[in-house]
Amino acid sequence: MSRCISCNKKKGKRRCPALSGLICTECCGTKRLKEINCPPDCTYLKEAQLYSIVRVEEKPADFQRKQWDLFWYFESLIYKFLLEFSSFTDEELLDVISLMEKEYQTRKKNLFLPSLHPRSTRASKLKSILEEEFTKLEKQVNDFGLPIFTLDDFLKVLSFEKERIERYMRKNRNVGNNLFIQVLRSEVEAFTVQRRREKIYE
Incomplete structure (x- = not known):
């Protein structure tokens, strides 16, 4: 034995x-x-x-369909990044999202703010990936030539995700430094399976 x-x-x-x-x-x-x-x-x-873990209520009633689409795309980008950086922490993710939220809040007020840099190198890499993809989305327009996603849409998604991370970290102390990231991974994987099933029955 x-x-x-x-x-x-x-x-x-x-x-x-x-x-x-x-x-x-x-x-x-x-x-x-x-x-x-x-x-x-x-x-x-x-x-x-x-x-x-103590689960957190995570469904804002005022989210529009396009904001949910943006949210899931945002989470899928983070998920892909985590495949390369499996030891990424909740604190690093919070740093990235907090800085991006601050930048969008400043842009909404038509003020200039130099690009803010996260504390870790790999967090800076994630921020660059997210910013590049968000810039592409900002350029997309509908049939009337209007932006599909507004600054408010991006800000709403960023603020929502930031608040979720903060609540998970606050309500689940001493459970490790990547708990929210695990939640995010399980969400994206479950959502991917659900979308595949929906396509089969379409």
Whole structure:
């Protein structure tokens, strides 16, 4: 019988990537993120976080259809970025979105504000990706030559996402530094499956 690499008493049933061995369920449950430096991609950590988190109400009643479309596109861009940077944190994402929100608020007032830079290099990369895609969307017009998306649309999506991250971080302290990112990933994956099903029945 393989004993738990942590307590050396009970049977080790789970592979622990942080300790490079088998760990018992009790040690895994009580010591994760406290005594054990769990990597963000640990399956058991993700399951525990998503199971135990306090969910946040996330459906603003005044969102229009085009704003929901913009929101899901925005989240899909972040999702693609996270495929390359799996250790990206909620704090970094909040930094990016807060700066973009501030820039759009300034533009709405017809004021000039130099481009703001996030604290980390990879956060700066995500911000550049989002800004490039948003710039393309701003140039899209409908049959009447009017912009499909307005500054208000972008600002509404950014503010909504910023508030969600802040609420998740506030209501789920000590659950790891990428909880919201896991929520975002699960949302995008579920939405993608739903859209595929809808296409099948169209």
